[in-house]
Amino acid sequence: MSHSAEPLPMIARRSGPLKGEAKVPGDKSISHRALILGALAVGETHITGLLEGQDVLDTAKAMQAFGARVERLGEGEWLVNGVGVGGFSEPEGVIDCGNSGTGVRLIMGAMATTPVTATFTGDASLSRRPMGRVTDPLELFGCEVTAREGKRLPVTIKGAADPVPVRYKTPVASAQIKSAVLLAALNAPGETVVIESEPTRDHTERMLAGFGATISTEVTDEGQVITLRGRPELRPQPVVVPRDPSSAAFPVAAALIVPGSEIRVPGVSRNPTRDGLYVTLLEMGADIRFENPREEGGEPVADLVVRHGPLKGVTVPPERAASMIDEFPILSVIACFAEGTTVMQGVHELRVKESDRIEAMAVGLVANGAEVGATDDTMTVHGKGGLKGGAICATHLDHRIAMSFLVAGLASEQPISVDDGSPIATSFPDFLPLMKGLGAQIG
Ligand SMILES: O=C(O)C1=C[C@@H](OP(=O)(O)O)[C@@H](O)[C@H](O)C1
Numbered sequence: 001m002s003h004s005a006e007p008l009p010m011i012a013r014r015s016g017p018l019k020g021e022a023k024v025p026g027d028k029s030i031s032h033r034a035l036i037l038g039a040l041a042v043g044e045t046h047i048t049g050l051l052e053g054q055d056v057l058d059t060a061k062a063m064q065a066f067g068a069r070v071e072r073l074g075e076g077e078w079l080v081n082g083v084g085v086g087g088f089s090e091p092e093g094v095i096d097c098g099n100s101g102t103g104v105r106l107i108m109g110a111m112a113t114t115p116v117t118a119t120f121t122g123d124a125s126l127s128r129r130p131m132g133r134v135t136d137p138l139e140l141f142g143c144e145v146t147a148r149e150g151k152r153l154p155v156t157i158k159g160a161a162d163p164v165p166v167r168y169k170t171p172v173a174s175a176q177i178k179s180a181v182l183l184a185a186l187n188a189p190g191e192t193v194v195i196e197s198e199p200t201r202d203h204t205e206r207m208l209a210g211f212g213a214t215i216s217t218e219v220t221d222e223g224q225v226i227t228l229r230g231r232p233e234l235r236p237q238p239v240v241v242p243r244d245p246s247s248a249a250f251p252v253a254a255a256l257i258v259p260g261s262e263i264r265v266p267g268v269s270r271n272p273t274r275d276g277l278y279v280t281l282l283e284m285g286a287d288i289r290f291e292n293p294r295e296e297g298g299e300p301v302a303d304l305v306v307r308h309g310p311l312k313g314v315t316v317p318p319e320r321a322a323s324m325i326d327e328f329p330i331l332s333v334i335a336c337f338a339e340g341t342t343v344m345q346g347v348h349e350l351r352v353k354e355s356d357r358i359e360a361m362a363v364g365l366v367a368n369g370a371e372v373g374a375t376d377d378t379m380t381v382h383g384k385g386g387l388k389g390g391a392i393c394a395t396h397l398d399h400r401i402a403m404s405f406l407v408a409g410l411a412s413e414q415p416i417s418v419d420d421g422s423p424i425a426t427s428f429p430d431f432l433p434l435m436k437g438l439g440a441q442i443g
């Protein structure tokens, strides 16, 4: 649903030690994929631990519009009755993906090789984001695309009646581009190949293999070469969604910067393609233990035990960017509470997320007394072991910007406010009660 509610201002104040268990929600990337692959499988896919954030609910609604039966059985427990590869029917209305880049881009891929026509819209933030990165490779399969100027939403796609397979090298490191191409390839004959020079999150490949598709990944001089054989019959699999490492980052950061804190975050995905923040935090000297490592639903998970302690600035190399792309806003906050300079390299993609995240964080942190530098592709924070606070920050319809500044306010001298915390519901609907449960002064 597009965002139309009134802005919801929120404030966070310096808090005492945070203690307890933080059960963060299910992984957003895996939740979208479970609904989409469930809709493309023949029969019933049972999902547990699904994130019930607005982004994912919008994808569930879209799958219904394309003809799948999607049913909520209980908290995080969903059943999808799929129509099979190539079985999507033409939706009656416009597909509104709200705030979700993943939702809109993956669904465009999933329908582009089926002979139906669909129009996609989103909220003001999503309507600013580039769609050509996905519609360009989808056109190679034979679909027809019309878009607003600059290849923005609304976008209408007339799916290819006679699709052809594709060989495509992604121009930027993006799991959304890779996944859109792979989902389109499902209903193209023969083999489609996607090449990515930097590896990105691999949930689509893992889940496709789990649903019975023939898919392989080879590491070559060109990068990762992913090959998918088209027209499989996807077989429903139970999907157990692990807790989201990108959402876990917020209580983890809060525990690292609020003196005296010690929290436990159970069952968090430790997929290596998502682990960059945790690698970086260990380099900064963070006290994080990974307990009970195990496999759940085909993904490695562990329980995180996090304690407050001194942190030092580090340089995050560009080749790590993709594995922590959504965590740079909260890392820039943690970096303010470290001693020394943190340099984040290769982060240009942050400029085309729900907001320009380099600009949004730099402006808000400087207003709260931090020393921050930015170029097109880097962000630098000169950490002073603390933050003054006292300012109101603009969130620009961006959940991660809202949560980052609120976490900063828990450890700064003066409170920090955000102009609108409502976007938090897209990925972490229980953020406020969860943080309050740990002892955070937030509301
Ligand atoms: O594939 C996914 O689920 C996602 C991929 C990333 O986007 P890009 O593919 O644009 O890097 C990430 O920022 C987004 O939150 C989720």
Ligand SMILES: C=C(OP(=O)(O)O)C(=O)O
Pocket: 028, 099, 100, 101, 102, 103, 326, 353, 354, 400, 427
């Ligand atoms: C970038 C994000 O999501 P999306 O691209 O799906 O809107 C995010 O969740 O940080």
